[in-house]
Amino acid sequence: MIKENLLKIAATVHAPARLIAVSKTKPVEMLQEAYEAGQRLFGENHALEMRDKHEVLPKDIEWHLIGHLQTNKVKYVAPFVAMIHSVDSLHLLETIEKEAAKNNRVIDCLLQFHIATEETKFGLDKEEACALLDSEEYRAMKHVRICGVMGMATNTYDYDLVRREFANLRDIFNKLKERYFADNENFREISMGMSHDYKIALEEGATLVRVGSLIFGARNYSNL
Numbered sequence: 001m002i003k004e005n006l007l008k009i010a011a012t013v014h015a016p017a018r019l020i021a022v023s024k025t026k027p028v029e030m031l032q033e034a035y036e037a038g039q040r041l042f043g044e045n046h047a048l049e050m051r052d053k054h055e056v057l058p059k060d061i062e063w064h065l066i067g068h069l070q071t072n073k074v075k076y077v078a079p080f081v082a083m084i085h086s087v088d089s090l091h092l093l094e095t096i097e098k099e100a101a102k103n104n105r106v107i108d109c110l111l112q113f114h115i116a117t118e119e120t121k122f123g124l125d126k127e128e129a130c131a132l133l134d135s136e137e138y139r140a141m142k143h144v145r146i147c148g149v150m151g152m153a154t155n156t157y158d159y160d161l162v163r164r165e166f167a168n169l170r171d172i173f174n175k176l177k178e179r180y181f182a183d184n185e186n187f188r189e190i191s192m193g194m195s196h197d198y199k200i201a202l203e204e205g206a207t208l209v210r211v212g213s214l215i216f217g218a219r220n221y222s223n224l
């Protein structure tokens with residue numbers, strides 16, 4: 001079923017947009033099956049789980065860290081992670097900078113924004129993002145590359161609200177692009193959309209959609 005699910009979704013994601021298969025909590029056998037169906041971008045939300053899967057799976061996989069990241073866990077993914085979507089503080093970015101330097105590499109990052117009406121979702125607002133981007137600490141960094149923005153919409157069947165939240169994230173992207181990254185072609189990613197709303201996200205300009213349960217089946221949260 002994984003291959004079938006993947007191919008059906010992949011057919012709706014057109015370049016330059018890309019599909020991230022969110023494989024958190026799923027066993028490596030299922031990731032291997034997706035890999036064999038051609039999938040190369042995988043998303044995980046726990047650093048240690050991602051490190052363990054990276055160790056046993058093919059090395060041409062692009063690993064995307066999409067969940068809230070504690071600074072003391074950055075070191076586990078710094079050697080290989082393709083992109084960290086969940087940068088929500090200067091402090092976290094400073095840790096990524098330090099760990100990336102130790103590994104002699106540059107780590108691609110997205111700034112996570114709080115776009116949902118729910119209180120529980122992590123993320124910056126526009127003022128906090130500007131303060132981060134204006135800071136001397138950020139400007140001195142040589143081992144992180146901010147490539148765009150990430151957000152999660154409210155978990156609701158009110159798809160008009162979801163659409164407005166995605167449009168808001170696109171608007172934030174455009175404003176940051178104009179103010180800070182006008183000549184920087186690396187700043188081009190809008191990571192938004194999950195299983196139940198990725199089609200709306202694509203319509204609103206997503207370049208990375210993060211789809212899990214629609215590919216791998218529902219997660220059993222009692223195992224978390």
Ligand SMILES: *Cc1c(COP(=O)(O)O)cnc(C)c1O
Binds near residue numbers: 024152214
């Ligand atoms: C789990 C998760 C997803 C995927 O969720 P599904 O509803 O299974 O598609 C996407 N983004 C983030 C940040 C997640 O934690």
